[in-house]
Amino acid sequence: MNDNSIDLTCDLFGMKLKNPVLTASGTFGVGKDFQDFYDINVLGGIVTKTITMNKRDGNKPPRICETRSGIINSIGIQNPGAEKFIKENKEWFSQIKTKLIISVSGNTEEEYAEICALLKEKLEFDAVELNVSCPNIKKGGVSFGEDPDSVERIVRQVKKRTGVYVITKLSPWTHLVKKVAQSAESAGSNALAATNTIPAISVDVKTFKSRIGNVTGGLSGPAIKPVSQKIFYDIVSAVQIPVIGIGGIETAEDALEYIILGAAAVEIGSANMYNPFASKEILDGIEKYLKENNYKSLIEVKGKFSG
């Protein structure tokens, strides 16, 4: 390393990233389409669209609607099912030269471990991200992420059965979020990610209907940043494991705010959709900020929030 180069590496206790910029699940596909814009291998890693064991058709349209500074989506985890996902993308994944994180969800607690076991058997990857913000069918649709015991069981099973590096992605929609975070930690989750989208609705005064086919959806984008950051802040102070910051990151400054609050890394979501260069620009911007302020490494600013 020469003298004026900046150390952007992040140690996520068991996984080392070359820099803190990851892409958020569902906004980057499997990364392939972004190769038209830049070499995605410059990023710290990519998180793929959530998969489930069986194929999911997705929700009825409209699936997207724009609100002030935000986007409501209700995609319904449309995906081809784990087997087909692996088959369709194996070749592409073998070419990726950055961290590959597979996002996983289930209809039941057991399904998470089953998918992770299948992935471990058939694919080379670096980590799984458990998307627990989806309804537990056995419990009448309350999301796993709202129930600390449920999250604990999911993480424990995945760790026990596969031993893979686990990131648990938390839902912001519970007053128990610190408890959920601690349950994931005690069950062996290697890291956490916060947050997923915030439940939302948008009413059309012409039709008296929701602008979303599924009536409600999840809000993302700049509108959610202050809320996601507050929840992130609560979580970071409640656990010892690394926490990845997500929610409303559009610029390097947004990402740095999370890092100063203690984020081990960040995930960029919606911004990739409306600016295909967003993740790369944020990465370049973080480096520029550190250089301009005479920092030699990211660690010098990480968690230095002074209240």
Add this chain to the structure above:
Amino acid sequence: MKCSERKIIGNEKLGKDYYLLKYESQFSEKSIVPGQFISISLNSEAMVLRRPFSIFDVNSNVVSVFYKKVGKGTCILAEKKKGELINVLEVLGKGFSFYDKDRSLAVVSGGIGVAPLYFLAKRLRSMEKDVFIYLGARTELELFFEDDLKKMGCSVCVTTDDGSKNICGTVCCGLEPDCEKNNFDRIYACGPKPMLKAVAGVADKANILCEVSMEEVMGCGFGVCLGCAVKIKTKETNPIYKMVCKDGPVFDSQEIDWE
């Protein structure tokens, strides 16, 4: 697929709320298929998503977009001046298809739906096909490009909802009686969904192949967010969705579940 700041060459008002934008594209006429679209970012605090628009015409590397002012984004776009830069994601989607053996073609437009069809008609005429245009609008004031399409050598049938010009009624009133007479090999259509459904019905009845250009609210515009789903006809109980931005916007009309 490219995304960059492009220079505006013109942004002319053609009628109340209707504009023709021209910009210097990174793509040339030959590399663009009629029916494909672009997506513009308006870099405004008021909105985050890009706005998709069909390619209306291409002359060497100048792309034209015909648009209607309907909301925030199109109002901001209408204020843009010649010489300014706009951020364009181009060229997106799968356009209309062309067949050597086709001779006689119907091109059916409803309102702003003329946007991708002008370039389509131009391409079809350059292949020396017989092109019959059915140009529908709410009123005469919202009717555009009749003369230009005639100059291209297309036969043009105009319908208006209020009867302010020519046939009073929907485009199907013009199209349906002609289907047999003109022996169409194929119908191409773009317009509001109820109109497309009606055109698809006419095509089915007359046993003519039909391609339609669909619209859905878009997130990314290039297939990664799975936001722009359109329901596909299936015999299975589970629904099938395709993406307007990547699988379309042009679909075989028989593929679409019109319910």
